[in-house]
Amino acid sequence: MAKGEETRQAILAKAFELSNVVGVSGLSIGRLAEATGLSKSGLFAHFGSKEALEIAVIGEASRQFVQEVMVPALRAARGEPRIRGLFENWHKWSQREGGCFFVGACSELDDRPGAPRDALMQSQKDWIDELEKAARIAVSEGHFRADVDCAQFAFAMFSIMLGLHAYARFMRDPKADARARDSFEKLLEFSRIRPA
Amino acid sequence: MAKGEETRQAILAKAFELSNVVGVSGLSIGRLAEATGLSKSGLFAHFGSKEALEIAVIGEASRQFVQEVMVPALRAARGEPRIRGLFENWHKWSQREGGCFFVGACSELDDRPGAPRDALMQSQKDWIDELEKAARIAVSEGHFRADVDCAQFAFAMFSIMLGLHAYARFMRDPKADARARDSFEKLLEFSRIRPA
DNA sequence: TGACAATACGCACGACCGTTCTATTCTGTT
DNA sequence: AACAGAATAGAACGGTCGTGCGTATTGTCA
Numbered sequence: 001m002a003k004g005e006e007t008r009q010a011i012l013a014k015a016f017e018l019s020n021v022v023g024v025s026g027l028s029i030g031r032l033a034e035a036t037g038l039s040k041s042g043l044f045a046h047f048g049s050k051e052a053l054e055i056a057v058i059g060e061a062s063r064q065f066v067q068e069v070m071v072p073a074l075r076a077a078r079g080e081p082r083i084r085g086l087f088e089n090w091h092k093w094s095q096r097e098g099g100c101f102f103v104g105a106c107s108e109l110d111d112r113p114g115a116p117r118d119a120l121m122q123s124q125k126d127w128i129d130e131l132e133k134a135a136r137i138a139v140s141e142g143h144f145r146a147d148v149d150c151a152q153f154a155f156a157m158f159s160i161m162l163g164l165h166a167y168a169r170f171m172r173d174p175k176a177d178a179r180a181r182d183s184f185e186k187l188l189e190f191s192r193i194r195p196a
Numbered sequence: 197m198a199k200g201e202e203t204r205q206a207i208l209a210k211a212f213e214l215s216n217v218v219g220v221s222g223l224s225i226g227r228l229a230e231a232t233g234l235s236k237s238g239l240f241a242h243f244g245s246k247e248a249l250e251i252a253v254i255g256e257a258s259r260q261f262v263q264e265v266m267v268p269a270l271r272a273a274r275g276e277p278r279i280r281g282l283f284e285n286w287h288k289w290s291q292r293e294g295g296c297f298f299v300g301a302c303s304e305l306d307d308r309p310g311a312p313r314d315a316l317m318q319s320q321k322d323w324i325d326e327l328e329k330a331a332r333i334a335v336s337e338g339h340f341r342a343d344v345d346c347a348q349f350a351f352a353m354f355s356i357m358l359g360l361h362a363y364a365r366f367m368r369d370p371k372a373d374a375r376a377r378d379s380f381e382k383l384l385e386f387s388r389i390r391p392a
Numbered sequence: 393t394g395a396c397a398a399t400a401c402g403c404a405c406g407a408c409c410g411t412t413c414t415a416t417t418c419t420g421t422t
Numbered sequence: 423a424a425c426a427g428a429a430t431a432g433a434a435c436g437g438t439c440g441t442g443c444g445t446a447t448t449g450t451c452a
Contacts, residue, residue, distance in 0.1 A: 003419070004429065021307055028409065041412085042430040050410060098307055107303045110366040111217055111294060124367060155359055155375040162362060163355025170306040171320060179351040186386070199449065200399065224439065237442085238400040246440060 012060040020098035024105045054116040061101045062123040079141035083134045099169045144191045208256040216294035220301045250312040257297045258319040275337035295365045340387045
C-alpha cells in the first residue's frame with residue numbers, strides 16, 4: 001500500500017512541474033512516463049484516465065499553492081502586512097518556470113466543462129476568498145477604512161497580479177514589477193485609513 | 197489570382213472563429229478543413245505549414261481587433277470619452293464565444309518562442325500603446341492631471357480587463373461586470389483633474 | 393477556344409495520443 | 423517459503439495530428 005502511494009506522489013510532483021510549462025491538457029501520459037522512468041501503462045494504471053490525472057495534477061498544484069503562498073503569509077502580522085505577504089509569496093510562485101500554474105490552466109479550461117474545470121474553479125475561489133478575508137482582517141485591525149468593499153479589493157488585487165503576469169511573462173517587460181508594485185501601493189493607499 | 201485570395205480569406209475567417217474557442221495551437225488543420233468544406237491538403241496548400249497558418253490567424257485576429265475595438269473608439273471625442281469607448285469596445289469583443297482571442301493566445305504562446313509568439317506580442321504592444329496614447333490625449337485635453345503616468349495608466353486599465361475576463365469567463369461570476377466597472381471608475385477618478 | 397498556371401483533391405506516411413489487454417515482477421503477510 | 427495481491431511492463435488498438443506527393447479540376451488570359 002505504501003509503495004503505490006509513494007510513486008503516485010512522485011508522479012504528481014513531476015506532472016505538476018511539467019504541466020506548469022506545457023499546460024494541464026498539454027501534458028501527455030507518454031511524456032510524463034518518460035520523465036518519471038515508468039512505462040506508459042504502468043503510470044496510467046495509477047489514475048485510470050487522463051481526466052483523473054488532470055484532476056490529480058490540479059489537486060497537487062493547489063496543495064503546493066497553499067503551502068507556498070497561503071501558509072507562509074499567515075506568519076505575517078494580521079492586516080496589511082499579511083496582505084503584502086500574500087502579494088510577495090504569489091510573486092515568487094509566479095516566477096517558476098512556466099509562470100503561475102493557475103493563470104495558464106484557467107484559460108486552458110475555461111471553455112472545457114468537466115471535473116477538472118470544477119476543481120480548478122474551486123481553487124481559484126479559495127484563493128480569492130483568502131484575499132477578501134485578508135482585506136476584512138485589515139479592516140478589523142484598523143489598517144483599512146471600515147467602508148472598504150473587501151470583495152472589490154480582492155478583485156483589484158487579483159487583477160494587478162494578472163497584469164503583472166502578462167507584462168512579465170508574455171511581454172517580457174522589464175518594468176512589469178515596478179508597474180505592478182505601483183498599482184498595488186496605490187490600491188493599498190486608497191484602502192487605508194487616511195492620516196489626519 | 198483573385199480566387200485563391202478569396203478562399204484564403206474565407207479560411208482565415210473560419211480559422212479565427214474556431215481558434216477563439218480551442219486556441220491558436222489547438223486549432224487543427226483537419227477540423228478547419230471540415231469546417232470550411234475544403235480538403236485537408238487543399239487547405240494546407242494555402243499556408244504551407246501549421247506555423248504559417250497560426251501566424252496568419254494571429255494577423256486576422258489583429259485585423260479584426262483593430263476594426264472592432266480601436267477604430268470605432270476614434271469616433272468618440274478625444275480624452276476620457278475615447279478611453280471609455282476603448283473599454284466598452286473591448287468588453288463587447290471579449291464577450292464573443294471563446295472570450296478574448298489574445299488573452300487565450302498569450303498564455304498559450306508565452307512559453308513557445310517563435311514567429312507566432314512574436315506576431316502576437318507585437319499586437320499586444322500595439323494595444324497597450326494605444327491605451328497609453330489615449331491616456332496622453334486625456335492629459336492634453338485637460339481631463340487627466342498632467343502628472344499622470346500614462347504607461348502606468350495603461351497597465352492598470354489592462355489589468356482590470358484581465359480581471360474582468362477571468363471573473364466573467366472562468367469564474368462565471370455574475371458580478372464580474374460591476375467589479376470591473378467599479379475599479380475602472382476609480383482609476384478614472386484617480387487620474388482626473390480634481391474639482392476644486 | 394486552347395493552353396498554361398493556379399487551385400483543390402485523394403492518399404499515404406510517420407509520429408504521437410489515450411486506452412486496453414495480458415504478462416511479469418515486486419511486496420508484504422501468514 | 424509460499425502465496426495473494428498490488429505494481430509495473432509490453433505490445434497493440436483506433437484515432438488524430440502535420441506534412442508530402444501525384445493527379446485531377448478549375449480559373450485566367452492570349
